[in-house]
Amino acid sequence: MSAAEKSEQQRLSVFKTYKLYVGGKFPRSESGRVYEVSDSKGKWLANAPQSSRKDARDAVVAARKAFGGWSGATAYNRGQVLYRVAEMLEGRKEQFVREVADAEGLSKAKAAAVVDAAIDRWVWYAGWTDKIAQVVGGGNPVAGPYFNLSSPEPTGVVTVLAPQESSFLGLVSVIAPVIATGNTVIVIASEKSPLPALSLGEVLATSDVPGGVVNILSGRTAEIAAPLAAHQDVNAIDLAGADEVLAKELEIAAADNLKRVVRPQAVDYARTPGTERLTAFLETKTVWHPTGSLGAGGSSY
Template identity: 85%
Template sequence: MSDRLSVLKTYKLYVGGKFPRSESGRVYEVTDCKGTWLANAPLASRKDARDAVVAARKAFGGWSGATAYNRGQILYRIAEMLEGRREQFIAEVADAEGLSKAKATAQVDAAIDRWVWYAGWSDKVAQITGGANPVAGPYFNLSSPEPTGVVAVLAPQDSSFLGLVSVIAPAVVTGNTVVVVTSEKSPLPALSLAEVLATSDLPGGVVNILSGRTAEIAAPLAAHQDVNALDLAGADAGLAKELETAAADNLKRVLRPEPADWSADPGTGRLLSFLETKTVWHPMGV
């Protein structure tokens, strides 16, 4: 009989490609659906939120300036690494959501497949959102999509991994950088995803992951002047209204929360939510 002690995992935030502790040093207990303690997760502060925005802004130029093909390759590499750690995520999702191993496996497999699906859109989205426009005059008039900028994403509360992937991947594949607030009660799959991102080819700061009290972290993000858009998937109706009001101060683009079946075909709605259209007039024959 072995008398060795288990090595318990220490979860940290993921900001700028690094793993800092919460600036305040706070943590909170994460339990499974039966109330059994699973781990301590970092309780992010307003300062952590501001640091994450700085990291996301710093990474935006390089990420948005990368070729669409390159972004797709990087996202596909992340999917490969998720496949390699599949069993870990199955166990974490089962604990987080109170699922059987078979149902947790289906959730994880769907999340990996969805990451691959979004990766494939990287060099195709311009074909469905851009194009040549007929104009009255001797000009070529061309429209093309460009990323909105830094997007603050409130991850779904009830889908700790599939829902998480469904809101992160469509935002970053088109060139945005994100600050993600994890599911408050089930943050561990998201914090483990950070370990995959850190060892992939994804540049630091493209995805920043904060765990803690959703309302506490979301408020400074909604009011932050260097955040360009909000995805409120993980907000309830009351919080969403408050955040949307704060977001109006610098005219942030806001994706309101709606009932979602994360296992359903995602379509292109989220993919197109955080894109702007650039139109160029070019004289013919020049």
């Protein structure tokens, strides 16, 4: 046996440590808890952090802190940032193919198709960042000497319950439109298959997405979602990954500060999406301005 073969036999396996992604950093769960993640055949894959209520509150603080800068960035710049995420995913495609295949019980070829679709989805939403305002905003005809202009603005901090079964394509499909329109997001990864989501945090950290714009938590969905639905500094919640019972409970909790709620619905994430998720977390600001001369020192429009 050669020295190289002996060395290979003596090496210890280096298992990956998955961590949360909060505020641009990778903390372990505040509680120190983890839970086992297995593939579709029951084989152990990794220990994922089991987030606590404290982790959820920390994620809200990070998302709120990042909101001003992200919402104030130009739509064109946000598009560049989202496209950069797609570039980074392309470079780590092999890793995500493996994780998606394990998570969803797919062949390598089918998992590769899913990952390709997810990367394309990032590019698709990147292209919408500076176009959605033309779709939902514009000039309004009014009776009087005024300009009346409506423009979209982001809702704020959004909590997203990622789809439980579509661990990567579904995940991307609910995150990308939220941040494309200037919101910041707290994502609760699929409870059963959180590893692609946690790996996505590593991609975001090495792309141009500012820390805190996307925060990713893993653990028991109901346990993490409850304090976020009731949190007074969360402005909206997407219940994509909630079952009927949990969705009803969270919707009641969200009503306390009039959060905007997107109810769970059957979605084929493989299909090209419309603009529904882009407009789900936008508010409309309307500005009136007089036309004509404004007098001395004024301007004409």
